[in-house]
Amino acid sequence: MNLIRAELLKLRKRRGLVAAAALVTIAPMAIGYTVLSILHAANPEKYDPAGGIDNFTDSIELLTQIGVVGAILIGATAGAGDHGAGVFRDLVVTGRSRLALFAARVPGGLGLLVPLVGVAFAIAAVASVATTGDGQSPVTDVTIAQTAGWVALTMVTAYALALGVSSAFGSRGTAIGILLGWQLAAAPILLASGKLDDILPNAALLALEPAEEAQLVTTSVPTAIAILVVWTLVPLAAGAWRTQRADA
Amino acid sequence: MQDFIVETEKLTKRFGERVAVDGVDLRIPRGSAFGYLGPNGAGKTTLIRMLLGLTSATSGSMRLLGRPVPAERAAALARVGALVEEPRFHAFLTGRENLEIIAAARDAAALERIEGVLDRVGLAARADERVKKYSLGMRQRLGVARALLGDPELLILDEPTNGLDPAGILEFRNLVRRLVGEGRTVVLSSHLLDEVERICDAVAIVDRGRVVWQGAIEAIRGGVGSTLLVEVDDVPAARALLADYTVEDTAAGLRVSLPTDADPHVAAEINRTLVAAGIAVRRLDPSRASLEQRFLEITSRLEEAA
Numbered sequence: 001m002n003l004i005r006a007e008l009l010k011l012r013k014r015r016g017l018v019a020a021a022a023l024v025t026i027a028p029m030a031i032g033y034t035v036l037s038i039l040h041a042a043n044p045e046k047y048d049p050a051g052g053i054d055n056f057t058d059s060i061e062l063l064t065q066i067g068v069v070g071a072i073l074i075g076a077t078a079g080a081g082d083h084g085a086g087v088f089r090d091l092v093v094t095g096r097s098r099l100a101l102f103a104a105r106v107p108g109g110l111g112l113l114v115p116l117v118g119v120a121f122a123i124a125a126v127a128s129v130a131t132t133g134d135g136q137s138p139v140t141d142v143t144i145a146q147t148a149g150w151v152a153l154t155m156v157t158a159y160a161l162a163l164g165v166s167s168a169f170g171s172r173g174t175a176i177g178i179l180l181g182w183q184l185a186a187a188p189i190l191l192a193s194g195k196l197d198d199i200l201p202n203a204a205l206l207a208l209e210p211a212e213e214a215q216l217v218t219t220s221v222p223t224a225i226a227i228l229v230v231w232t233l234v235p236l237a238a239g240a241w242r243t244q245r246a247d248a
Numbered sequence: 249m250q251d252f253i254v255e256t257e258k259l260t261k262r263f264g265e266r267v268a269v270d271g272v273d274l275r276i277p278r279g280s281a282f283g284y285l286g287p288n289g290a291g292k293t294t295l296i297r298m299l300l301g302l303t304s305a306t307s308g309s310m311r312l313l314g315r316p317v318p319a320e321r322a323a324a325l326a327r328v329g330a331l332v333e334e335p336r337f338h339a340f341l342t343g344r345e346n347l348e349i350i351a352a353a354r355d356a357a358a359l360e361r362i363e364g365v366l367d368r369v370g371l372a373a374r375a376d377e378r379v380k381k382y383s384l385g386m387r388q389r390l391g392v393a394r395a396l397l398g399d400p401e402l403l404i405l406d407e408p409t410n411g412l413d414p415a416g417i418l419e420f421r422n423l424v425r426r427l428v429g430e431g432r433t434v435v436l437s438s439h440l441l442d443e444v445e446r447i448c449d450a451v452a453i454v455d456r457g458r459v460v461w462q463g464a465i466e467a468i469r470g471g472v473g474s475t476l477l478v479e480v481d482d483v484p485a486a487r488a489l490l491a492d493y494t495v496e497d498t499a500a501g502l503r504v505s506l507p508t509d510a511d512p513h514v515a516a517e518i519n520r521t522l523v524a525a526g527i528a529v530r531r532l533d534p535s536r537a538s539l540e541q542r543f544l545e546i547t548s549r550l551e552e553a554a
Contacts, residue, residue, distance in 0.1 A: 002353075002356075003352050003353060006348065006349045006352035009348065009349065010338060010349060013338075013340055013345065014340055015340070081338075085337065085338045086334075086336030087336055087338060087346075087349070087350075089332060090330075090332075090336070090350055090394060091350065092300070092301060093300050093301070093325060093328070093329075093332070094325060094350060094353040094398065095321060095323070095324070095325030095326045096322070096354070097322065101353065247303040248301075248302040248303075
């Protein structure tokens with residue numbers, strides 16, 4: 001438990017990281033619903049209320065697309081922060097197993113990511129429910145619960161991928177570069193080709209999405225789960241292996 | 249039978265074709281200040297990194313605190329503290345938080361030792377400042393504090409006086425002596441001969457990856473013949489009387505080189521000889537060989553042999 005607390009301390013004290021992660025998770029939700037509310041208040045004829053299922057779905061779409069950048073930043077920092085600062089050797093010298101040092105990074109980073117995404121999700125959920133207008137489809141409790149699970153799955157997958165890749169490379173910058181390139185360019189292009197649905201994690205996440213986008217891909221639910229397990233465990237295993245074997 | 253806290257046997261580390269540590273047999277006595285002395289690039293840090301499990305050995309064996317490493321690495325390192333190369337920290341954390349990070353990886357008591365070790369290295373008042381504001385000397389002291397968190401039986405300090413000002417170096421020497429006085433063993437890896445000579449009880453000299461000499465500081469000094477500076481009123485007569493020795497003229501008189509196995513009372517005997525011959529002796533100054541002389545002698549002999 002002490003190791004996990006220490007991991008969280010290292011992450012939450014990085015002001016730049018926390019600010020950047022909040023900027024891509026909480027800020028879009030807060031700004032989005034504020035703007036929608038102002039527009040509706042200024043011109044109710046033209047603009048619908050900020051709430052309702054459509055705005056909720058759109059905002060969650062935005063949260064998962066931009067919010068994964070926050071997951072990547074936190075995961076990459078958790079994976080390579082000690083190496084970058086040159087203190088990994090001092091942790092190894094304590095005699096604590098390298099595997100334990102690596103394992104503590106998983107919950108340690110989630111300890112920062114989950115509250116940020118949780119606040120962002122809460123803003124979207126509360127605003128969508130509270131400002132549902134006449135004629136708008138309401139957001140049900142079931143939808144909120146299913147969507148929360150899907151958002152958590154999306155973020156944890158991105159986080160685990162980033163943690164594994166950065167631990168494997170021993171470099172935060174390299175991991176962020178590779179994963180942002182993948183997330184923002186390569187993966188959407190490959191997804192659009194429609195030929196790699198049974199391999200891509202974003203296709204698997206689409207297949208599991210509670211909203212209707214799930215029908216955009218042909219991946220079955222069991223296959224989608226298997227894809228995500230592989231995309232989560234393989235990078236983590238690579239990161240753990242590298243952490244154990246590399247010179248400190 | 250002497251108790252060794254560190255023992256290595258034929259320990260070797262290769263980086264491709266280059267041999268950084270070449271079949272080192274090292275014995276570090278428990279409860280001593282031990283100098284691991286050698287020029288830059290001699291393989292000192294590589295050996296320390298192997299002992300601490302930071303890099304693997306190519307061949308050979310090692311024991312720390314009587315335990316085979318790496319087989320029982322965790323148990324051995326639990327009572328080892330180390331400062332390896334330049335001390336590095338999370339610059340955005342305070343000194344205290346940096347210690348908390350390391351204490352979290354040690355036993356539960358380590359967290360309770362933080363105040364004590366900060367106090368011990370003189371950083372208690374600055375412990376809540378971010379490390380990025382620390383001077384190199386403060387970082388060095390924080391590194392020592394970090395090494396002390398596990399209440400170590402063995403402290404391995406790699407070039408620990410780098411960046412310290414003269415007052416800091418003096419303070420550091422006193423700290424090391426106090427630690428040894430508490431029964432701990434301190435291994436000081438350094439290329440600074442004077443530093444090792446002032447602090448350590450025993451020393452190993454390493455050159456090009458090999459330990460070329462090890463033993464007590466007194467023994468290494470004793471390996472070199474000492475000299476005797478002699479000032480007299482009649483230099484030619486004194487030189488003739490001391491013909492059995494190697495004698496050189498100096499500006500003020502004579503320098504008599506004494507053999508390694510010279511009688512400890514040889515200076516008194518020379519004095520008696522000179523006085524008995526009616527020569528007035530103004531000065532008779534035995535000069536002990538320094539570690540530096542011995543170090544240079546050993547390494548230059550190796551260079552000649554190479």
